Amino acid sequence: MDLAARLSPAPATNTSAPLLAVEDLAIRYVSGGTSRRVVEGVSFTVAPGEVLALVGESGSGKTTTAQAVLGLLPANGAIESGSIRLDGTDIAHWPERKLAALRGARISLIPQDPTTSLNPVRTIGSQIAEILQIHGERNRGRIRARVLELLTRVGLEPAEMRAQQYPHQLSGGMRQRVLIAIAVALRPGLIVADEPTSALDVTVQRRVLDLLDDLRREYGTAVLLVTHDLGVAADRADRVVVLRQGRIQEAGPVREVLAAPKSEYARQLLADAPSLATPRARPIAPPTAGTMLKVAGLTQLYPMAGERSRVFRAADDVNFEVRAGTTHALVGESGSGKTTTARCIAGFLRPTSGTVEVGGTDVAQLSGEQLRQFRRKVQLVFQNPFASLDPRQTIGQIVEEPLWNFDAVSRIERENRVRGMIERVGLPDSVLTRPPAALSGGQRQRVAIARALVLKPRVVVLDEAVSALDVTVQARILELLDELQRELGLTYVFVSHDLAVVRLIADTVSVMRSGQVVESGPVETVFHNPANDYTRDLIAAIPGSAGAAGKAAP
Amino acid sequence: MTRHLAQRIAQALLVLLAAFTVAFVLLQALPGDAVLIKFLGSEMGLTADQIAELRVAYGADAPIWEQYLHTLGNFLRGDFGYSIRSGVPVSQLLTENLPSTLRLSLLALAAACAVAVLLALLSQVEGFGWVRAVARSMPSFFVAVPVFWLGIMLIQVFSFQLGLVSVIAPEPWEELILPVFTLAVPISAPLAQVLIRNIDAVFGEPFVAVARAKGARHQWVLWRHVVRNAMPPTLTMAGVLFGELLGGAVVTETVFGLGGLGGMTQQAVANQDVAVLQAIVVLSATAFVTISLAVDLVMPLLDPRLSRAVSAV
Numbered sequence: 001m002d003l004a005a006r007l008s009p010a011p012a013t014n015t016s017a018p019l020l021a022v023e024d025l026a027i028r029y030v031s032g033g034t035s036r037r038v039v040e041g042v043s044f045t046v047a048p049g050e051v052l053a054l055v056g057e058s059g060s061g062k063t064t065t066a067q068a069v070l071g072l073l074p075a076n077g078a079i080e081s082g083s084i085r086l087d088g089t090d091i092a093h094w095p096e097r098k099l100a101a102l103r104g105a106r107i108s109l110i111p112q113d114p115t116t117s118l119n120p121v122r123t124i125g126s127q128i129a130e131i132l133q134i135h136g137e138r139n140r141g142r143i144r145a146r147v148l149e150l151l152t153r154v155g156l157e158p159a160e161m162r163a164q165q166y167p168h169q170l171s172g173g174m175r176q177r178v179l180i181a182i183a184v185a186l187r188p189g190l191i192v193a194d195e196p197t198s199a200l201d202v203t204v205q206r207r208v209l210d211l212l213d214d215l216r217r218e219y220g221t222a223v224l225l226v227t228h229d230l231g232v233a234a235d236r237a238d239r240v241v242v243l244r245q246g247r248i249q250e251a252g253p254v255r256e257v258l259a260a261p262k263s264e265y266a267r268q269l270l271a272d273a274p275s276l277a278t279p280r281a282r283p284i285a286p287p288t289a290g291t292m293l294k295v296a297g298l299t300q301l302y303p304m305a306g307e308r309s310r311v312f313r314a315a316d317d318v319n320f321e322v323r324a325g326t327t328h329a330l331v332g333e334s335g336s337g338k339t340t341t342a343r344c345i346a347g348f349l350r351p352t353s354g355t356v357e358v359g360g361t362d363v364a365q366l367s368g369e370q371l372r373q374f375r376r377k378v379q380l381v382f383q384n385p386f387a388s389l390d391p392r393q394t395i396g397q398i399v400e401e402p403l404w405n406f407d408a409v410s411r412i413e414r415e416n417r418v419r420g421m422i423e424r425v426g427l428p429d430s431v432l433t434r435p436p437a438a439l440s441g442g443q444r445q446r447v448a449i450a451r452a453l454v455l456k457p458r459v460v461v462l463d464e465a466v467s468a469l470d471v472t473v474q475a476r477i478l479e480l481l482d483e484l485q486r487e488l489g490l491t492y493v494f495v496s497h498d499l500a501v502v503r504l505i506a507d508t509v510s511v512m513r514s515g516q517v518v519e520s521g522p523v524e525t526v527f528h529n530p531a532n533d534y535t536r537d538l539i540a541a542i543p544g545s546a547g548a549a550g551k552a553a554p
Numbered sequence: 555m556t557r558h559l560a561q562r563i564a565q566a567l568l569v570l571l572a573a574f575t576v577a578f579v580l581l582q583a584l585p586g587d588a589v590l591i592k593f594l595g596s597e598m599g600l601t602a603d604q605i606a607e608l609r610v611a612y613g614a615d616a617p618i619w620e621q622y623l624h625t626l627g628n629f630l631r632g633d634f635g636y637s638i639r640s641g642v643p644v645s646q647l648l649t650e651n652l653p654s655t656l657r658l659s660l661l662a663l664a665a666a667c668a669v670a671v672l673l674a675l676l677s678q679v680e681g682f683g684w685v686r687a688v689a690r691s692m693p694s695f696f697v698a699v700p701v702f703w704l705g706i707m708l709i710q711v712f713s714f715q716l717g718l719v720s721v722i723a724p725e726p727w728e729e730l731i732l733p734v735f736t737l738a739v740p741i742s743a744p745l746a747q748v749l750i751r752n753i754d755a756v757f758g759e760p761f762v763a764v765a766r767a768k769g770a771r772h773q774w775v776l777w778r779h780v781v782r783n784a785m786p787p788t789l790t791m792a793g794v795l796f797g798e799l800l801g802g803a804v805v806t807e808t809v810f811g812l813g814g815l816g817g818m819t820q821q822a823v824a825n826q827d828v829a830v831l832q833a834i835v836v837l838s839a840t841a842f843v844t845i846s847l848a849v850d851l852v853m854p855l856l857d858p859r860l861s862r863a864v865s866a867v
Contacts, residue, residue: 070767072763072766072767096771096772097771100766100769100770100771101769102769103766103767103768103769104767104768104769105769108767108768109763109764109767111760111763111764111767112760113760116759116760116761117760117761117763117764118761118764119761119765119779119783120761120783120857120858120859121782121783121856121857121858121859122778122779122782130765130768130770130778131768131769134768134769134770134774135769166858166859168858168859179764182764182768192767
């Protein structure tokens with residue numbers, strides 16, 4: 001088939017007819033003899049050129065629905081009933097051969113994680129060229145010209161050079177641009193964007209979404225935007241469908257749903273989603289509290305690979321103080337040095353220079369048994385509750401383990417403390433004998449918190465501790481952390497890329513970039529009156545900050 | 555790149571020296587020595603004094619570190635010494651026996667790779683679920699087959715009963731068919747297993763979903779995306795297995811009555827022929843080191859991410 005004909009804009013369709021109409025869709029997964037219906041009675045339409053957001057938490061069926069539209073359900077998933085009409089034709093039960101011809105040409109995909117979504121052993125150029133080749137283009141000159149045109153259009157220049165590069169030579173944002181170039185290459189009528197920017201830093205996210213918006217307008221493409229982020233939906237979508245456990249909770253124009261949600265669940269979701277509009281309810285910490293943590297001149301250097309004379313400054317003269325019983329946030333994008341700083345505070349990394357004083361002790365000077373004893377004062381909670389708990393231990397053993405290492409107490413005493421701690425983080429006794437696999441993400445993070453607190457530490461370093469959780473779960477964990485802090489007088493160091501969350505939980509904040517603190521101070525001051533350009537950029541990039549009301553009418 | 559190459563070669567040489575040293579120490583630690591075995595029990599009726607003189611003549615009485623340096627020096631000059639048993643230079647034994655073993659091993663490796671690739675491709679055919687199932691169960695079956703049993707069975711069936719392959723006065727190529735097959739079967743099993751597992755894993759990668767979303771069909775995805783990504787671990791495995799092949803050749807050569815390193819090793823062990831054993835150990839180590847060096851150098855061609863690591867080191 002002639003590519004030139006395909007590349008011309010799609011024939012004008014009757015605007016009243018939807019491009020995509022999903023009706024009463026039900027999808028079932030079969031695994032290990034049990035079968036589960038994960039999507040039920042889902043109906044929605046997408047008009048040409050429209051952006052429809054499918055919003056929901058994990059397990060809501062939003063990704064499954066999107067996969068069904070592409071005809072790319074996993075092997076154990078099947079459409080049970082309902083229809084998926086594209087331009088009026090039901091494709092729900094089309095055979096693979098026919099669907100393949102459709103994919104890329106009429107419907108295309110922008111995937112979630114740009115770092116794993118490009119073939120690592122092939123050049124960028126060949127991966128863009130591929131979609132043209134699959135759909136019948138054989139002329140090398142035309143392919144090359146189109147590849148360079150697309151690379152230029154998505155802002156990857158010089159295009160000739162980029163075409164020769166491999167994925168690992170590009171940043172995450174650049175890779176997502178490549179994937180967008182692939183998705184728009186044949187000017188499809190519909191793009192399925194499955195959490196297209198969730199893996200990217202906020203400022204990158206904004207630029208990538210802006211690019212997608214531009215291209216969509218230019219080509220008149222409709223977008224089915226799958227996202228967990230209400231802010232992204234608010235900023236980018238015309239209409240929104242809220243899903244929960246495979247069923248639609250609410251659907252309608254974005255502004256109406258966000259301004260006045262009718263369903264219970266949508267209200268809950270909206271209330272739990274941290275945004276800059278959410279009122280802060282943190283009491284001002286008593287100014288009398290002494291300094292618990294003092295970081296001064298902290299610098300961490302790494303030799304640059306290949307060049308012995310040059311060093312990489314992971315942390316560069318970082319200074320801040322945290323008063324006892326308060327929360328200090330370290331915010332920044334990837335590579336800003338926030339995690340390096342946190343690791344130095346926890347004593348897992350000895351800084352090249354500078355001091356980290358916890359309750360008057362310089363962590364950087366400790367070693368051996370002293371360092372080990374120090375660890376009971378500073379505990380860590382990690383981002384991924386699925387990876388940070390030993391899958392072969394029971395919850396009881398996991399929470400008990402720190403006691404074995406530090407306290408020679410009786411078995412009864414240990415059991416009581418573990419039981420008390422589990423209760424304190426809001427879990428039932430019955431979890432004690434279960435393995436982590438039997439728990440949800442939010443429950444696991446509660447276990448990780450219990451494990452950190454069982455030694456009664458003074459400082460807890462929370463490294464992106466709520467970033468992997470759904471918003472409603474995230475809200476509950478943040479409440480728990482807040483309660484525990486007030487009750488136990490804990491000092492938190494809260495490492496996060498999410499400014500909206502930081503604003504809710506932190507008292508003071510250091511904004512980091514390229515290893516340096518660019519701005520530091522009380523949260524109110526930094527957020528309402530940022531002195532630094534980068535801080536302003538970061539705050540402006542938070543999805544939803546434009547506000548539902550700010551979105552221009554389509 | 556050249557610096558990396560130089561580093562890798564230096565490492566390889568270090569491994570060889572270590573292999574030489576360990577072999578030397580272990581062989582010296584054996585109770586008795588070849589001189590005693592050859593002359594003490596024999597009907598020559600030599601007195602203890604005469605044996606002591608012989609030991610001096612063979613250099614067996616010198617301090618161990620002196621023997622070590624002496625032997626090492628000789629090896630570096632390409633002089634592997636003399637077989638104590640037969641008095642023939644070890645290098646001559648090697649020239650006689652090495653080519654046939656090398657030919658057998660290389661053919662077996664090639665055959666094993668072919669079988670592994672075939673099984674891996676069969677494990678991915680569309681439709682025909684039973685073909686996939688059979689292809690996937692073959693590796694564990696293959697690995698369970700003992701080499702000596704397989705060799706004997708093949709001779710029984712193909713030579714004696716069917717008369718397809720002659721084992722008595724065969725043509726040079728005919729002589730190799732059954733041994734190559736015998737040797738290839740157990741080697742192909744881990745190769746096929748690694749390849750199948752990797753292909754499955756790569757099929758689960760997000761970039762495969764993206765390729766499908768571009769409209770690519772199964773075969774297109776398999777050949778243009780999956781195969782090359784599944785190759786590197788398989789190549790590493792093949793390199794390790796080649797070393798094992800040299801060992802496997804001992805049994806195979808014995809079963810099929812082929813001359814080669816196998817028979818030579820067996821005799822040298824029986825006679826505690828230290829000079830021969832030392833040469834065989836160093837030779838095997840050289841083969842191993844050369845193969846892994848070659849694998850390391852080919853790898854960046856398959857995976858560009860590694861060439862970055864290479865240029866950055």
